[in-house]
Every structure is written in C-alpha cells, then in structure tokens.
Amino acid sequence: MPRKLMKGNYAAVYGAILAGCKAYYGYPITPASEIAESASLLFPKFGRTFLQAESEVAAINMVYGAAGCGQRVLTGSSGPGISLKQEGISYCAGSALPCVIIDIMRGGPGLGNIGPEQSDYNQVVKGGGHGNYKVIVLAPNSAQEMCDLTMLAFDLADKYRNPVFVLTDGVIGQMMEAVELPEPITELPDKSDWAVYGTADSRHLINSIYLDHDDLEKWNRELMKKYKIIQKNEVRVEEYRMDDAEIVAIGYGSCSRVIRSAVDLARERGIKLGMFRPITLFPFPVDEIASLVDRGFKGILTVEMSDGQLVDDVNLALKGRMISDLHNRMGGNVPSAQEICEKVSELYGV
Amino acid sequence: MIMAQKTVLRKPRGFIDVYKHKPGAEKDRTHYCPGCGHGILHKLIAEALEDFDIVDKTIVISPVGCSVFAYYYFHTGNLQVPHGRAPAVATSVSRANPDSVVISYQGDGDLAAIGGNNILQAANRGENMVVFFVNNAIYGMTGGQMAPTTLEGQKTTTTPYGRNVKTDGYPIQVCEIINQLTAPVYVVRTSLHDMPNIRKTRAAVRKAIMNARDKKGFSFVEVLSMCPSGWKMDSVPAQAWIKENMIPRFPLNTFRDISENTPAVERPVPVMDPAEVKKILEYDALSDSNLQKNSDAAYDKVAVRIAGFGGQGIMSTGIALANVGMEYGYNVSWLPSYGPEMRGGTANCSVKIQEDTIGASECTEPDMVIAMNQPSLEKFEKIIVPGGALIYNSTLISIEPARTDVKVYPVPITGIADELGDTRVQSMVNVGAFAAVTGMFDPGEIENLMSSLFKGKPEKVMKLNEKAVRKGYEYVKENFS
Incomplete structure (x- = not known):
C-alpha cells in the first residue's frame, strides 16, 4: 500500500x-x-x-x-x-x-x-x-x-x-x-x-x-x-482486547495509544485489561459506555491529560451504576503504559 | 420644442421590493430613524448597483451596529457577521467569489474600535472590496455610547462629562490611517449633511463600486453621517452639527485615487480534478513498502530513543530510521521533543519500528538508545530495558556508561562523519550502525533509498550519505561481531 x-x-x-x-x-x-x-x-x-x-x-x-x-x-x-x-x-x-x-x-x-x-x-x-x-x-x-x-x-x-x-x-x-x-x-x-x-x-x-x-x-x-x-x-468508538477483559481503560487521542500499550503490558503481567476509545467526543458514546456496566467489568479507569473533564462525561454516561476512576496527567506530561498498569493493579487489586 | 424629462420615482433595483427579512408589518420602509444618514447611503449604493448592472453579482456584508440589518434591504447575496469582522469575512468572500462585488458596510464602533485591526489588515492586503465606513461619532445601535470617532468634549451615554482626550483618547481619523498603507487604491471622505455633499458622496460611492467591479482592489469610503437619535438632536440641526463640528476634525478629502493605473486583482482557479490532485501530491513517488524483511534479524521490533545536542542530526536520524522502516513495510512512528526545547539545548526523539499497531509513541523504556553527547548518555541510558542496546558517540563521550546489563556499542560517530568530510552525515552513520546492531535493514537497500531520503539534494550529497551508512554499518560489524 x-x-x-x-x-x-x-x-x-x-x-x-x-x-x-x-x-x-x-x-x-x-x-x-x-x-x-x-x-x-x-x-x-x-x-x-x-x-x-x-x-x-x-x-x-x-x-x-x-x-x-x-x-x-x-x-x-x-x-x-x-x-x-x-x-x-x-x-x-x-x-x-x-x-x-x-x-x-x-x-x-x-x-x-x-x-x-x-x-x-x-x-x-x-x-x-x-x-x-x-x-x-x-x-x-x-x-x-x-x-x-x-x-x-x-x-x-x-x-x-x-x-x-x-x-x-x-x-x-x-x-x-x-x-x-x-x-x-x-x-x-x-x-x-x-x-x-x-x-x-x-x-x-x-x-x-x-x-x-x-x-x-x-x-x-x-x-x-x-x-x-x-x-x-455518528457515534464512533474503537475497542481493543475487550472480549475477555475484566477491567477497561477509557481514553481518546494519544492517551488511547498509551492505553493500547498498557493493555499489552498488563496482559504480559496476567491482568485482563481492555481499551475503550471514543473516536467521536460529540456525539459522545453514551450508550456504549452505559453498556459497559452490563458487560461485567470489575473496574473502569478513565485516562486523560486533563483535570477530569473526560471522566465527568464517562460518569454521566454510567448514570451512577458504576463510577469510573481517573488516572490523569497534565502540564505537558503524558501518562506511560507502566503507570497505567500500576494504577490498575493498585485500584483493582490485580 | 424640448420635452420635459419625465422623472420616475421608484426604488432602485439594488433594493429588495418587499423587505421580507424584516420582522413586523412595515416591510416597505427601513428600520433607520428619521434624519439618519444610513438610508441616503443605502440608496446611493442601491442605485449604483442597478446602474452598473451588478446587483446580481454583489454580496453585502453587514456586521453589528445600526447597519446590522442592511441585509433587509439589498437585493444581493448577504452575510450578517460578528462585530467588527466584516473585513475579515469580506476577505474570504472575495477570495471565494473573485468575480463578485463585495461590499463591507460598517459603522464607526464596528470598524474603528472592535474591528480596528481587521480593517487595517484587509486594506493592507489590498483585498478586492469596497468598505463603506459610516462615521457618525457615536454608537447608534446600543443607544449612544462613545465611538472611537466621538469628538473631543462630545457627550455620550458613556462620556456623560464629555469625551476627555486625556482619558479617552482622541477621535480617530481612519482615512488618514488607511492612507498610510501601500495597497489601497481609493481612499476618500465625504459627508451627507447637504445636497452638494450628497452628490459628492454619490460620485465616491460609484467610483468605489466600479473599482470593485473592475477588480481594482481595496476602496475605502468614509461617510460623515447624521445620527439625530444618538446626538439627541432634530434632523436639521444634526446636519449643521456635521458641518460645524465634524468636518473640522474629519476634513473632507480624496486622500488617494490610483485605481486607474492599478492592474486588476487576479485569483487562481482551484485545481479539483482527482487525477491532477494525485499528480501534484506525487502519488507516484509514494513508498511501496515492499522491501523484504530479514527473517534472521536480531530484532523484529525496536523502540529507540535518539538524543544529543540540537544540530547533531538527532531528528534526521530518527526520520531516516522511520522512513527506512516504512520501506520495509513496518509500522513506524517518530516523536520529537518539540518547541523551544529544540532550540539551543538538547534534542531527542523516539522511533518505533514494528509489525503490530504502535501504541504509545514515546519510548519510555526503549530497546535501544543512541546517545550523541554526554548529557544524553547520562539521561537516557537509565531507561533502556535490561538486555537492550546502547550506541554512543565515542568521539564526544569520554565516560564509560554505567549500565552493565545492556549491550554497549561505542562508535566514533562524529569522527567517522568528519573523516568523510562533513559532520552533517552523522545521521546516516547512525542509521548504518543501527542496521548493523538490529539486522533489520540491509545497508545496500538503504543506499537504494538515497534518492527518496535526500530528494532534491545534489548527487554528491547522496553519495556522501551512502558512504556514511556503509561506514557506520562496517564499524559495528568489524568491532562488535
């Protein structure tokens, strides 16, 4: 090509x-x-x-x-x-x-x-x-x-x-x-x-x-x-290794790239992490995120390079049936795959 | 016997017959106050559009101010736009429709206060448009506040004690400012306070509109205009007030008129044909990404961090590696440290080359570091994964690396480049060394890629870089095999 x-x-x-x-x-x-x-x-x-x-x-x-x-x-x-x-x-x-x-x-x-x-x-x-x-x-x-x-x-x-x-x-x-x-x-x-x-x-x-x-x-x-x-x-999303995942990390843009690396790293460590990535932010994947609750995930972690702006929308979509945790970096810092994995282990005891 | 000419009083065709966009029942008259100058100027414009038979090709831009509703009246294309931005909008409207006559119709607050920069810049670009600038020394629409053209001592609702030039500044003479610029072709100030001056305004309006029709560029017509409501005056004294107070401050004058000797503005015709688009974007020269991968290579994927001083070819090393990786059909990514960090200080970049989709593009735990100077070695050797590789520039780095759990390749990168006669080929020495360590690239194939890697560069530059790749490759092969 x-x-x-x-x-x-x-x-x-x-x-x-x-x-x-x-x-x-x-x-x-x-x-x-x-x-x-x-x-x-x-x-x-x-x-x-x-x-x-x-x-x-x-x-x-x-x-x-x-x-x-x-x-x-x-x-x-x-x-x-x-x-x-x-x-x-x-x-x-x-x-x-x-x-x-x-x-x-x-x-x-x-x-x-x-x-x-x-x-x-x-x-x-x-x-x-x-x-x-x-x-x-x-x-x-x-x-x-x-x-x-x-x-x-x-x-x-x-x-x-x-x-x-x-x-x-x-x-x-x-x-x-x-x-x-x-x-x-x-x-x-x-x-x-x-x-x-x-x-x-x-x-x-x-x-x-x-x-x-x-x-x-x-x-x-x-x-x-x-x-x-x-x-x-017009809602568009991407999922990565979500079929057998027990924990899901949500992020868009470069965070989703890091999450992808974190998913692979977590799997090497025996942690079943998956990625959910909104491609459209408006329209926000409200129904798709709401349905995560029914898919039986142990935890939802929103990863963003802002002060919780994305996790607010994730939690609105979850309608209180689950609450997403937040891992964020700011000021020009990008989260690393390693720190996402560690956060997942710390939060969900895996 | 001479027949008396029959005068037919009717609305010029430049106006819409019935003002359908105007809310309310009165669709046959304007929203302007009695004694206001806008109606007169509107009529002069509408007549000119009819007389020159250009109503159909005219587009009127109405920003915020009393003329915000100019679109009620003109039988033209109309855009209502934000406060002060008419010249910016008119710019792109004129660029989009180069054969049209674009009119920006603005008041003094709109043009000289909030939109001050926009008018200067459109004038300075010589955009093909007419600007009608209605100067009535007050904000009419919002109820009589101070305008940039409000006279010294003039009372308004925001200068209740009179405009104090020590705190509010002086009335701005816009024509005089526009006349400082090179591009405008016609700059004139007229008035609407009596019939002789209305006739002069009529001539100016027609001249400016003809300029736009003939694509002569930027014409600017400032018109002193009555605002009896804002000035809290009757209509007749308002006319006298212009003569007695405004004209001394805003002298009536043709500041510039060079349209006759100015060539028409020309705009290109956009290329939209798909085949032509692909030709211009050089689809033929795109990478086929079909080089045969080396199945015995020591590495089948790599994350490499390259670091050194700005100017040591850090970025170009990374880009060359990514380009060659792409030619082999790998997924590749290159991420620079960007911005002021690049200027003067150290620079680094991350490159990933692998079969799978690439996640994070920053190499936080690289398989390999290429360190071109000592600070980079100290900073980045720490993050190499155990069992990874460190290539460092032994010409400039005299200390031993601290890591003992990685493979270390001291290569005199600068020395090799200097021997070849040009320090700038360090990047390709790096690429050669990288090829030897990883086994992912064949040096012969890299040499074949020179014409795309150094597109547009002279033959001798390519030859020199070919040698640099070979030298870097051979140095590693000979010393570390």
Missing part, C-alpha cells in the same frame, strides 16, 4: 486537500503551526487559498465567509487560539455553516506551555462559545487518522451543516507515521440552495439573527433536533 511518512499535522492538511478543501485561514501557534505551514506549502500548488490571518479571530471569521460561500474551508489552532475563535464558531453554528477546525491541544490554563494536554475537551466538546449549540468532535490518535478523520470531518460538516472539530493533542500533531494516502474525492456536495456565490440564483442570506423570541426558540429546537440525529447516527 503506497505510504508517505508525515507528521499528524501534515496528514490533516493532506486530508483537507483530498477532501476538496478550497481555503485555509489560520494563525500560527505551537504545536499546531505545521498545519498552517503545510497548508501554505500545499494550497497554492492547487490554486487554492492560503491566507495567514491577522488574528485567530480574523481567521475564524474568514472561515465563516468562505463557508457561507459554499467552500470547504479549514482552520487550525491550539488552546489559546481556540478560545479566541469561540465567538466565530458560535456564529458558524448559529448560521449553520459547515467548516472544519483542527485543535492541537497544548498545556493550559493561560499561556501554560506547548506540551501535549487534553484540556480543551470542555471548551470544544461542550460548544465553548455563547449560545445553545454543539460541534461534532472527532478525536484522531494517529497520523493516518489525522488524514482520514479530517476528510470525514468535511463530509460530516456538509451533511449536517455544522462546524466539525478535529481534536487531538501535541503528540499526535507532532509525531510522524506512515500514512496511506486515500483517493481524492471526485465530487463536492451541492450547496446551491443556501450558499452565496454572487450570482442571481444565489441571493441567499447567511445569518444567525432571530429577533423574534419564538423564532429563535424554534431555531434552537431545530438545532437540538439536529444534534439528536447526530447523536444517534
């Missing part, structure tokens, strides 16, 4: 090109800068737009404009930049504009550091801007998935007319792996019933204002309905 060694950040841009993305608007920030850099290298080769915006705020508003004109459009950033983009993301959601935003999470709060963390979970998964809205969140854990899930992100964005996040951390953005490059898409979806092309037939309005209270409530209810459909249709 033809492959190319590349960083996760590059792979995402390849995915965007292959998905027919016509424009990239972004602002540099470590550890996401390679996304802008590779877009600046690649997009002009295709006569597509790369523009280094004057700010994160400008970048997301450029995304808003391009999306309103029916283009597949991408931006990328990291924590502090995502905070700045939130207003614009709310506008995109409120105006039902499809777009893709990549967040390569770093350490926070404040300036924090540029090490890997997963502390943007809440601000991304919970729709971090103002108003009632959600964004679809895909959480790749390899360079291959940075490419594949970025392509999927464009499809989902168009399918639901909603912003889609590709959410991962500095490890996945910075690491190189061999990526099998998929075929480019052959056809872009038709958006002529709503997009603005500057033609007589496309005198549409892109707007999030509903002055009338009833109108705005109606629009909010339509959005809720959409999110419900997304919740029903």
